[in-house]
Amino acid sequence: MKIKIGIVDDHQLFLKSLALMLNSFDNCEVILDALSGAELQQKLTAPNQEQPDIMLLDVNMPGTDGVVTAKWLHTNYPAIKVSALSMNDSDKSIISMLQAGCCAYLLKDMNPTDLETALEEIYKKGYYNADASNINFRRLIIAKQEEEKLNITEKEQRFLQYACSDMTYKQIAGEMNLSERTIDGYREALFAKLNVQSRVGLAMEAIRRGIVRI
Amino acid sequence: MKIKIGIVDDHQLFLKSLALMLNSFDNCEVILDALSGAELQQKLTAPNQEQPDIMLLDVNMPGTDGVVTAKWLHTNYPAIKVSALSMNDSDKSIISMLQAGCCAYLLKDMNPTDLETALEEIYKKGYYNADASNINFRRLIIAKQEEEKLNITEKEQRFLQYACSDMTYKQIAGEMNLSERTIDGYREALFAKLNVQSRVGLAMEAIRRGIVRI
DNA sequence: CATACATACCGTATAAATCCCGTATTTTAT
DNA sequence: ATAAAATACGGGATTTATACGGTATGTATG
CATH class of the missing domain: 3.40.50.2300 (Response regulator)
Known part of the structure; x- marks a missing residue:
């Protein structure tokens, strides 16, 4: 057989x-x-x-x-x-x-x-x-667990998508119907989670980790 | 045969x-x-x-x-x-x-x-x-020709690599042993060549087109 | 009920990025 | 040899990004 x-x-x-x-x-x-x-x-x-x-x-x-x-x-x-x-x-x-x-x-x-x-x-x-x-x-x-424990919220995920574009934060805020301060908070949270210091670094990490696809 | x-x-x-x-x-x-x-x-x-x-x-x-x-x-x-x-x-x-x-x-x-x-x-x-x-x-x-006629110089290419990182322009200038104004010029030239308005847009386009790998 | 926690928001100060003005030197082309 | 183009640089204005301190609200939890 x-x-x-x-x-x-x-x-x-x-x-x-x-x-x-x-x-x-x-x-x-x-x-x-x-x-x-x-x-x-x-x-x-x-x-x-x-x-x-x-x-x-x-x-x-x-x-x-x-x-x-x-x-x-x-x-x-x-x-x-x-x-x-x-x-x-x-x-x-x-x-x-x-x-x-x-x-x-x-x-x-x-x-x-x-x-x-x-x-x-x-x-x-x-x-x-x-x-x-x-x-x-x-x-x-370990890599998978690290990724999971990042615990990126849906809003943050959505913001991250916009952050990986040519838009300014003001434009992103408008697009998401939120105040600039609010997405300011998302940015800070994501900076900490992905361990970066700038928006470019954030975008790079998001792509590197496959959180955002371009 | x-x-x-x-x-x-x-x-x-x-x-x-x-x-x-x-x-x-x-x-x-x-x-x-x-x-x-x-x-x-x-x-x-x-x-x-x-x-x-x-x-x-x-x-x-x-x-x-x-x-x-x-x-x-x-x-x-x-x-x-x-x-x-x-x-x-x-x-x-x-x-x-x-x-x-x-x-x-x-x-x-x-x-x-x-x-x-x-x-x-x-x-x-x-x-x-x-x-x-x-x-x-x-x-x-057409895509290939467009890419070729961009005619990105070696210095611009090198700058582009740094631009796709967490570094500030000041740090990049230091790393490349050039003045901030000089890399300012590179940035402007690349903005025009890749048709973007911001550094994040620049980095995204560079990656999308495969000019920079991360 | 009190507490904690996440979310959404405001003001303000500083740093960085972007843009516009211009100049000197070197390279390349005619 | 000389004009044109590319490269490198400077001052300074404006916009954007970043950091920090604080507020209000709803929801969940002991």
Whole structure:
């Protein structure tokens, strides 16, 4: 009995060629593939669809991303072992993926033999921890916690978005329907939280930490 | 006689599985693969190394990147038809790759059948233009030219780097061993070139356009 | 009820950023 | 050789940003 595998990745070429590779392994068999989280949900909920043992999930996808899809799978198909499959180890969402119910985090630059080993281990033990791959989990967990304990409020978040623009504080205040003094307070609070001394520093930190996207 | 293909991509899993896929095509044969531009140079210059007809080159690689490698191939192995193979069409380096001598720009989310067609066309005609894929060349060329005609000097570039930090202009002036007035001039020039009104706007534009990395 | 806490706000002082005026030197082009 | 352009710098005016001290209000909590 081969290990039944599902793959989700938005890059068709990678998706199909990885499927080929997995099928070439003695004990693997790709029974499901999808180009997006939405397509996966559609296919998996279809009648007579066989359930995979392991689901390989790309993290960075347009639309329903890896984290959302992982949570959905973990909730609706707890029997499927979900593993993230990402480009780089600096990916901030490693912890998010593990928290979302992934039992492994595999990298796209691993070699095929290791992948085969990993899949077998996930199938048998239910998890796989790539000590070999230099993912520093401790550092990542700390970084995530630091980010969470910042506790940026919705208003601050909204202000931060405006602060990362060409607008003056007066204009921002007008846009947010608040007094200049009020957003003054937001600024001070954020300066302290992000440990900066100027608006440029604030904007840079917000972008660096991914709090604001430009 | 099969088309001889070389692949360069830093993600081992993609590299190896794509090789598998290409080998499964009737008229293709992967005779060379490498995880980096440096490895390619090493392998290609080795004695008795067969030369591929087509080289598929990943654009985003650490170390010797796609553009550099493409130029090297174009200079030293002009007979090899080089094609870029990238993640996304928003990639600014499309034009750079074509200027570096690539005869095609393929996307990783194309489907296998189209890839086979593209490779045959590159082999026969020497080039491939994916009208089907929605790469807007005109827009890209214009964007590149706009960027080039900005003509940002080295000093301005250096100032821009400092401007994207928590430092005051006084501190920047000190760091660059220039008067405050002088960097004042840089600021004004950059405001005009990037069409912004404030330092935050300047920093944002610099990052958005990839002039400064953070 | 009293207390704490977050939110929204005001005045004012100082520092920084922005803008406008002008000049001297060096580089580049004709 | 000389004009044009780029580079570096200065004084000073105005606007914006930053810092600090204090107030009022609603909400939650012991």
